[in-house]
Amino acid sequence: MSKSIAIFGGSGFLGRKICEVGIGLGYQVTSFSRSGKPPSINEAWVDKVEWVHGDIFKPESYKEKLKGKSAVVHSIGLILENQGYKKSMNSNFNFLSDLQNLASSLKGPNPMKKDRLNTYEAIQRDSAVILADAYLEQQKEDPTFVYISADQKIPIIPEGYINTKREAEFELSCKKDLRSIFMRPGVLYNESDPPLNNRRIFTQFVGLGYDIKNTLLGNNIDFINQLVRPPCSTEQVATKIFAKIEDKNASGVVLLDEIRK
Template identity: 30%
Template sequence: MSAAKRLIVCGGNGFLGSRICKYAVARGWDVTSIRQAAPYRSGEPHWDAVTASAAPPPWAHKVTWERADILRPSTYAPLLKGADSVVHSMGILMEADYKGVVRGTESPLAGLHKAFSPSVNRGVDPLARAAGEDIAPPNPKDQFSYEVMNRDSAITLARHASDEGVATFCYISAIAAPPGLPARYISTKREAEKAIEDHFPQMRNVFVRPPFMYDNSRKFTLGIAAATGVGTLFNGLTKGAFGGLMGAGGIKPLKVDTVAEAVVEALADETVKGPVEVAQIDELATRAWRNSML
């Protein structure tokens, strides 16, 4: 019997990441989740934040829950050894000093101001750093910028995965920015995709681009999904004339489990590489569901 595939999910405690862990475990894979260390003491999710219950689901005990700092590669690089696939699922939707928000020293409104301010690139050049070197920007308040979290952390993770001989790297990107967010949200994701593809071609790089994701466990997502569905209908009736203004608001939303199943199926199928957009996500999830019924 061949050894189980070994999967590392950076952000496996999150809304999508936890479900990627779930469907990988269902295939008998050896799964390790890496959670951003501060301000948490445990690598395991707060289950009531990602599911409908505060109790861990039955599959959770089959996942190894680790903690690390995505901005300090030395804290997670040892966990990548022997991995077959690595997933980066740690992007941010809104900029803010996360630690400051948690501690009450920064208002979420400061994140809005930062996101729309006409400042220069707040990131670092991760490819110019030595292996294992921190990727923290000069200004500590910029560590939760789009550049650092959506782009530089992913490039750095891919670099260390490549150094460890990982065969497949999956970056959770996005099909478009939600209405009202600055262009940097999606541009940094595209920059990450290009850098990973250009600099680490020895890996099979998969860039999953989901639309807005929803689930019953997060009731507020249902209303947004309904509104997005109306936007999708309007976008179709107008033949995409307003698609640029609507962004992700004019693209069919998907249930988060659909995206998670598609990610795991993409990892399993060695023919899948490059951008994976909404239609292919649907197709991969349907194939995974059918195979599970056999």
């Protein structure tokens, strides 16, 4: 089988890095999204990816293109069902505006405007199961499915965020003949982000807290170890994904500590 991979969410924050690393490793990379358009960035690897239209909830729009893929990656998720947080996280630092945006996001989506396909259940669980079934229908030889899960619940984020990821892991693990790999990264940052990018500032704060915890307490208190977790880079996650894909004996959960090695 050729080194070819399909990525759903390839134009997203982590998905872009998965595409970039895959191209660097010699993979034929196909990214599926509803727009079918590449991200607006001026980097050489972008032109080497096949950007294709596909609605993950409508397998007929993409399933034929899954045949022959050595792996499929599900890199679609929601931190909050109100997606206003995305604009804030990817912008440059503006303290008052960012607090207002975060507070608005935590209120959740307007019930009158809430789309049943824009929920934790739909995006993080149901879409993964739909995609896995479509892949299994098309690819009979060593199908490998990578699901981007999470290390643990993020403070102040609704329980539905982590619950639906764990439910997806369970559903996928029950798929006969599917080699499932569950990546559990922590808070993510991109090493090339500008210093005043909100996401970079936040992850630096998280990393500082983790370093202070290690200096003062080490790893001796389990409760604190679970509460204070280190960030990891998109590069670390993407590199580990391809290492696991190429290790035919690898399957199951890949914990944060392993991702960061």
